[in-house]
Amino acid sequence: MDKLYEKRKKVVYDLICDDLYVPMKFKEMAILLQVSKEQRDDLRKILEELELEGKIYLSKKGKYCKGEARRLTGTYRASLKGFGFVVIEGEDADVYIDEKEDGGALDGDKVEIVIIREPKERRREGKVVRILERGVTKVVGLYQMRHGKNYGFVIPDNQRIAQDIFVPVEKSKGAMDGHKVVVELTSYGEPGKKPEGKVVEIIGHVNDPGTDIMSIVKGYDLPVGFSEKIMNQADRVAKPVSDADMAGRRDLRNWQMVTIDGEDAKDLDDAVSVTREEDGYLLGVHIADVTNYVQENSALDREAKERGTSVYLVDRVIPMLPHRLSNGICSLNEGEDRLALSCIMKVDMSGHVTDHEIAETVICVDRRMSYTSVKKILEDEDVQEIERYQEFVPMFRLMKELSGIIRERRKRRGSIDFDFPETKMILDESGKPIEIRPYDRNVATKIIEDFMLLANETVAEEYYWRELPFVYRTHEAPDEEKIRALATFINNFGYSMHVGTNEIRPKEIQKLLAKVENTPEEALISRLALRSMKQARYTPENTGHFGLAANYYTHFTSPIRRYPDLQIHRIIKDNLRGRMTPEKMEHYQSILPEVTKHSSEMERRADEAERETIKLKKVEYMQKHIGEVFEGVVSGLTKWGMYVELPNTIEGLVHVVNMTDDHYEYDETHYQMTGIHTHKVYKLGQKLKVRVTGTDRLLRTIDFEIADEGDMNYGEKQW
Known part of the structure; x- marks a missing residue:
């Protein structure tokens, strides 16, 4: 049988390589070889094997040719609809893979493909010819x-x-x-x-209880605990700050400084201080010196590098470092001496950093403040809160003043600010959601955001000009075709944006977001603008940050929870201590490509897991409200229905089959749903009442139907 099969293979190969017949389609070849219907599967198998061996390839027109087609290697990403895409490293455009051409590949597999079609208007189409490495085990x-x-x-x-x-x-x-x-x-x-x-x-x-979240933890292969070896090492290094630790450091313990975080935060890795100078401000951003306790290539360091980041799920934090460090000696706790790396900046009245110093310091935080308390003082003018923190109130007012100046300067240069409300979720002891609401940014969150951004830019710029190996946080300009598609889309709403030849400036996106602010279509256009952007990532080369309109940017401010920050601190300390020898530079140059690539991947994994847990709890929350009516706004329109978002950030779908008062069609040109008989129209941003009809925990979806105007079967709580 094997001999017969090999003989057939040779006949087929010779036929394809014979210039008299090349190229030919499968049907033509089957007729020429007088293959019966029963033998056709055998012929296909022979052709596939010859293709795998690289002896033949399938042309764009579906004809078999001699020679080898161009082969590409990438990661297969399956879609929920059966087809998939292969992401090729270093290429912006991925390759479409039809369900019949996936070669048995699963989501995450590393595969080898050949291009079978390259249409001018659409994306390339390919076929998986070999699975090189399984992504799912x-x-x-x-x-x-x-x-x-x-x-x-x-x-x-x-x-x-x-x-x-x-x-x-x-x-x-x-x-x-x-x-x-x-x-x-x-x-x-x-x-x-x-x-x-x-x-x-x-x-x-x-x-x-807890099985749902743990399933997501296991599904994303997130670590659950630390080994005994790592815990023992954490115990050994977590010693109180000694005189020897402080030797050679700049002593800032007499500076007035605070931490400002959420009420439930336990890993406090940044403190801030501000004083008024004659020609501006002196801003201090003081970051926990985690590298003092996590030595390079120690068990703690290897584990932190593997994790890449702390993961913040709705009911738990999976830390990058053991709590003994992250909540203990590395956390800038009130009233305790701590080792830090400080970026001390002189900022003029226009928001420019005129001078700065990066130094190893010892600090002692005066107060642990919450965003809520600082907001009460600065926005609400709360008398009790002002009295309680009276000695710090002048500094908080200076912070607000300086934050506004920094933010205005960033705005002038074109920095893009996507201001989507995050979800704040309150769970009971068994992990069930009891309240969901938007977690809005306020004056206090903006102060910390502005100060951290300025410190990150300042550190990145210094080390760029020092020409030392470094880790940058980069964000490339979006693809021109995606921006042109966005520009075409917004024309439907009467907006326009200037797209230059081979260049798009962040200021154009910023202007667009300003135009749509407080309009019904704001949420949709903002989301589409965000989706047209590329993802920020960590790289050893500085290519700037498009979204922030910054020439230099890094992540310096969170070494407790992000490995790139920890890596940067090591480089800075080696430089400050005069240890950046040619050998040390070569060492960093050799490890940083892999460190940055892995950290970027772990960041993506953490973000996806976090989103999944939020979606899951939203579905679980709405299970208790089936049959109830809520008021929301139309947040998205598609041919299969309308997405409606409630004020608490929960979004559900009104499927077109449940819009029973008429037959509705999706008008893509005007982005609206129109009833063909009643001519009733649904548009973005339109307010309407919806009834919760069902939820699916597996798919993480929520179903709505449109409620009658007179229906007052409201849920117990309206948001």
């Missing part, structure tokens, strides 16, 4: 037994994994119906056969 999902059978299935939480996973009973680890489990894949399946796996961990029953 473990899957989290819901275990379901097949009663009376000796097997079960795991339904993946990740909707991008389309197939259930077959689990023989002897590999189920005793899992029962309704258990959330982690299953390790032992086989990735093939046409007509499901992937197989073995249960390696039972997370808990789907209805048990």
